[in-house]
Amino acid sequence: MTTNEHLLSLNNISLSFKGVKAINNISFAVNRGEICALIGPNGAGKSSLLNVINGVYQADEGEINFDGESKKNMSPHRSAQRGIARTFQNIALFKGMSVLDNVLTGRNLKVKSSWVEQVFNIGQAPNDAVVQRKKSEEIIDFLKIQPWRSSLVGSLPYGLQKRVELARALAAEPKLLLLDEPMAGMNSDEKAEMSRFILDTQREFGTTIVLIEHDISVVMALSNHVVVLDYGKKIGDGTPDEVRANPEVIAAYLGTKH
Amino acid sequence: MLYREAGQFITDYRADKSIFRLKQERWGFYLLLAIAFIFIPFIGNDYWFSAILIPFLVLSLAGLGLNLLTGYAGQLSLGSAAFMAVGAFAAYNFHLRIEGLPFLVSFLLGGFTAAIVGILFGLPSLRIKGFYLLVSTLAAQFFVLWVFTNFSWFSNNNSSGVITAPQLIILNHDFSTPVGRYLLTLGIVVVLGFLAKSIVRSELGRNWMAVRDMDTAAAVIGISIPKTKLLAFGISSFFLGIAGSLWAFTYLGTVEPHGFDLTRSFQILFIVIIGGMGSILGNFLGAAFVILLPILLSNISMNLLAGAIDPGQLENFQKIIFGALIIFFLIKEPNGLAKVWQTFKQRSRVWPLRF
Amino acid sequence: MSFFFEVLTGGLLAGVMYSLVAIGFVLIYKASGVFNFAQGSMVLFSALTFVSLLERGVPFWISFIITLLIMLVLAWAIERFVLRKLVNRSPITLFMATLGLSYIIEGLAQAVWGAQVHALDIGVSDEPFEIFGMLLSQFDLFAAAIAGILVAVLSFLFSKTRTGISLRAVADDQLAALAVGIKLNRLWFIVWGVAGFVGLVAGLLWGARVGVQFSLSLIVLKALPVLIIGGFTSIGGAIVGGLIIGSSEKLAEVFLGPYIGGGIENWFPYVLAMLFLLVRPSGIFGERAIERV
Numbered sequence: 001m002t003t004n005e006h007l008l009s010l011n012n013i014s015l016s017f018k019g020v021k022a023i024n025n026i027s028f029a030v031n032r033g034e035i036c037a038l039i040g041p042n043g044a045g046k047s048s049l050l051n052v053i054n055g056v057y058q059a060d061e062g063e064i065n066f067d068g069e070s071k072k073n074m075s076p077h078r079s080a081q082r083g084i085a086r087t088f089q090n091i092a093l094f095k096g097m098s099v100l101d102n103v104l105t106g107r108n109l110k111v112k113s114s115w116v117e118q119v120f121n122i123g124q125a126p127n128d129a130v131v132q133r134k135k136s137e138e139i140i141d142f143l144k145i146q147p148w149r150s151s152l153v154g155s156l157p158y159g160l161q162k163r164v165e166l167a168r169a170l171a172a173e174p175k176l177l178l179l180d181e182p183m184a185g186m187n188s189d190e191k192a193e194m195s196r197f198i199l200d201t202q203r204e205f206g207t208t209i210v211l212i213e214h215d216i217s218v219v220m221a222l223s224n225h226v227v228v229l230d231y232g233k234k235i236g237d238g239t240p241d242e243v244r245a246n247p248e249v250i251a252a253y254l255g256t257k258h
Numbered sequence: 259m260l261y262r263e264a265g266q267f268i269t270d271y272r273a274d275k276s277i278f279r280l281k282q283e284r285w286g287f288y289l290l291l292a293i294a295f296i297f298i299p300f301i302g303n304d305y306w307f308s309a310i311l312i313p314f315l316v317l318s319l320a321g322l323g324l325n326l327l328t329g330y331a332g333q334l335s336l337g338s339a340a341f342m343a344v345g346a347f348a349a350y351n352f353h354l355r356i357e358g359l360p361f362l363v364s365f366l367l368g369g370f371t372a373a374i375v376g377i378l379f380g381l382p383s384l385r386i387k388g389f390y391l392l393v394s395t396l397a398a399q400f401f402v403l404w405v406f407t408n409f410s411w412f413s414n415n416n417s418s419g420v421i422t423a424p425q426l427i428i429l430n431h432d433f434s435t436p437v438g439r440y441l442l443t444l445g446i447v448v449v450l451g452f453l454a455k456s457i458v459r460s461e462l463g464r465n466w467m468a469v470r471d472m473d474t475a476a477a478v479i480g481i482s483i484p485k486t487k488l489l490a491f492g493i494s495s496f497f498l499g500i501a502g503s504l505w506a507f508t509y510l511g512t513v514e515p516h517g518f519d520l521t522r523s524f525q526i527l528f529i530v531i532i533g534g535m536g537s538i539l540g541n542f543l544g545a546a547f548v549i550l551l552p553i554l555l556s557n558i559s560m561n562l563l564a565g566a567i568d569p570g571q572l573e574n575f576q577k578i579i580f581g582a583l584i585i586f587f588l589i590k591e592p593n594g595l596a597k598v599w600q601t602f603k604q605r606s607r608v609w610p611l612r613f
Numbered sequence: 614m615s616f617f618f619e620v621l622t623g624g625l626l627a628g629v630m631y632s633l634v635a636i637g638f639v640l641i642y643k644a645s646g647v648f649n650f651a652q653g654s655m656v657l658f659s660a661l662t663f664v665s666l667l668e669r670g671v672p673f674w675i676s677f678i679i680t681l682l683i684m685l686v687l688a689w690a691i692e693r694f695v696l697r698k699l700v701n702r703s704p705i706t707l708f709m710a711t712l713g714l715s716y717i718i719e720g721l722a723q724a725v726w727g728a729q730v731h732a733l734d735i736g737v738s739d740e741p742f743e744i745f746g747m748l749l750s751q752f753d754l755f756a757a758a759i760a761g762i763l764v765a766v767l768s769f770l771f772s773k774t775r776t777g778i779s780l781r782a783v784a785d786d787q788l789a790a791l792a793v794g795i796k797l798n799r800l801w802f803i804v805w806g807v808a809g810f811v812g813l814v815a816g817l818l819w820g821a822r823v824g825v826q827f828s829l830s831l832i833v834l835k836a837l838p839v840l841i842i843g844g845f846t847s848i849g850g851a852i853v854g855g856l857i858i859g860s861s862e863k864l865a866e867v868f869l870g871p872y873i874g875g876g877i878e879n880w881f882p883y884v885l886a887m888l889f890l891l892v893r894p895s896g897i898f899g900e901r902a903i904e905r906v
Contacts, residue, residue: 097468108480
């Protein structure tokens with residue numbers, strides 16, 4: 001396995017919050033084009049890990065290697081520029097804007113005209129506006145949210161908001177997509193639908209995906225690679241079947257026999 | 259029934275971007291412009307121009323400026339009047355000290371000066387969030403006023419500290435008459451109104467709203483928070499600066515710091531709240547409200563109550579009513595008069611049906 | 614050198630007066646997360662009511678009690694008609710509501726009691742007396758003593774009584790507090806009542822110092838820099854913040870003023886607070902908010 005296959009590799013990452021070690025010396029690698037699931041009991045450090053990957057938190061120790069470049073820490077802005085997009089556990093949408101506008105903000109790094117050109121509708125702006133609108137509509141089509149494109153995001157039901165958040169992330173044409181509990185709060189139909197969207201994303205756009213998910217059946221069905229965390233440490237790393245048979249993982253989830 | 263979308267189809271993305279999507283709205287707006295520019299100058303009297311229409315227009319512009327910063331970009335500010343003052347004094351000084359500089363250029367330079375000062379006092383917003391930012395804009399408000407009051411250079415060392423505004427001669431036309439001042443103000447406000455509308459519909463406007471709604475998410479998707487915030491302060495102050503120049507030159511006829519105090523800043527904030535945050539139209543509605551309410555009240559007192567309430571008391575009642583209205587709007591319709599208007603339009607689109 | 618100390622001490626004592634006003638803010642902020650802009654008008658209203666009663670011949674302590682009762686009614690009305698309708702809205706919305714409130718209360722105060730300045734004598738003379746070669750105002754010392762007592766009493770109330778603990782719960786998470794059975798309405802009534810009381814005390818002291826007049830509500834704006842330095846949620850911080858603002862303002866006015874012009878105290882506290890925020894965005898004692906994404 002050459003390192004070229006790894007889009008992302010974390011080496012010895014540690015992070016503490018006021019003395020509590022949220023992430024304890026974690027290392028793993030994610031191959032290009034794979035779907036990697038991060039699982040583990042609550043509080044195991046999964047969201048924190050995701051936050052470290054895209055720069056919302058700065059790791060205390062360790063190194064992140066993304067797409068050939070190694071850095072200890074990246075700012076969120078920089079990681080967006082390098083092609084990392086994400087969704088959040090508690091939906092971080094811009095509630096005062098429409099669905100279309102939210103998706104358009106996702107394209108802000110791909111826009112070719114400056115805001116001044118846009119205001120006066122000169123230069124690159126007219127054509128670029130059409131291009132951006134086209135691309136956004138493609139994503140909106142892909143996630144089947146066309147009927148709501150002009151609706152205020154804050155007024156949409158939870159499941160739709162989650163799809164809009166995914167749309168905004170995809171609009172950036174990311175190399176790496178981080179999904180933080182994309183199926184939280186959904187029933188089984190909605191989960192099936194979201195799973196299909198995630199698989200379609202991998203298939204059609206070749207996006208590498210790292211997702212945090214609690215529903216084990218979803219994890220087993222969707223992912224090529226599973227990493228298990230418990231109390232900030234990595235206790236499992238491999239294919240879904242390997243991880244399922246791992247005694248440490250079983251112990252963490254089901255408790256040990258007395 | 260007249261106000262219907264039937265038969266009007268939008269067939270490409272470019273058309274979807276137009277400001278007025280319905281023919282009726284577009285024609286309605288043209289009609290309004292025609293009335294404002296052509297009809298009113300003929301039927302209006304001097305009192306209406308000088309005491310009602312001009313301050314209405316200028317305050318709308320000021321509200322517009324603040325709305326860009328607070329309503330769209332979410333940065334709370336109590337320093338609006340200070341930036342107006344900067345615009346007014348800068349325009350005055352540019353006009354005074356540079357021979358033959360056209361008035362409009364002085365106004366523009368006044369606006370740019372205000373923009374720079376705005377960016378300066380906006381720098382703290384990069385570190386300070388939300389409510390605490392208030393202190394920075396308050397500092398601006400008090401400091402700027404102190405500078406203009408204490409350093410007589412700005413007032414051209416005028417002993418009384420109050421400067422009379424020079425005669426407004428633009429492109430060889432004298433705009434100093436009430437009608438002239440009205441048309442000049444109207445022209446500038448309409449142009450800047452369109453400019454503002456274009457800005458909020460551009461990427462910058464979206465970025466502002468993103469920063470307002472959730473700035474951590476905005477950073478994560480690649481929006482540059484510092485640039486977005488500082489542009490908000492700069493552009494907002496530019497609008498406020500022009501409004502300040504207009505206030506001094508076309509409304510008051512004097513350039514003095516007194517009229518740009520904290521009370522004025524509050525007044526502009528009220529216009530934004532009552533008119534609707536995050537709206538362009540709202541500022542006009544809010545300003546109309548703020549200008550007309552006192553007149554309405556004194557008319558009621560005069561005509562219905564036979565002048566039973568003296569002007570001082572009237573002011574107190576005004577205060578109470580304003581305060582109550584603010585609270586009312588915040589509770590019932592936080593999006594202000596603009597939303598009320600929008601709901602009305604929505605309802606008339608489907609009238610006589612309900613939905 | 615002793616002149617410097619005299620100015621400094623004068624400033625510190627003035628600062629105590631600022632702290633008194635700031636404490637009112639802290640109380641309400643702790644309970645409802647609202648920066649109560651109306652605190653200023655409440656101070657003015659209470660002082661005006663008190664003074665007007667006094668002028669009509671009502672004895673000191675009866676006036677005090679009547680004013681206090683009126684403030685309680687005001688607190689009840691505010692809770693009932695404003696706060697209750699704005700539960701869970703954004704802090705900016707709440708702040709703007711208090712802005713509206715301040716206008717109502719101010720308008721009301723002046724409509725009912727008139728706009729003239731009233732002199733207020735609360736029985737403590739302003740004669741200076743000497744200590745360590747400095748001339749200090751007796752009145753200022755008295756005010757400092759009152760502030761000290763207030764702080765002690767309030768701190769005790771906050772940490773030891775049930776109401777105080779409920780208050781801290783509410784400040785943390787309103788919905789959670791409701792879920793645990795804390796009666797939000799009653800709590801807010803208590804808090805605004807206490808804030809009204811503190812406002813009354815502050816109003817009396819300030820009124821005695823500068824006369825009861827409209828500009829009292831502007832003095833209150835100075836509480837904002839105090840809170841920024843001291844943090845919005847700490848009573849001790851309000852004291853420290855007040856001392857810092859009071860002394861620095863005085864010192865700047867006396868030592869810097871002659872060089873760059875008079876009237877510095879109008880903006881100096883705000884600029885100071887602004888610079889301070891650049892270094893420590895949550896104040897000395899304030900809690901740093903951890904944003905969970």
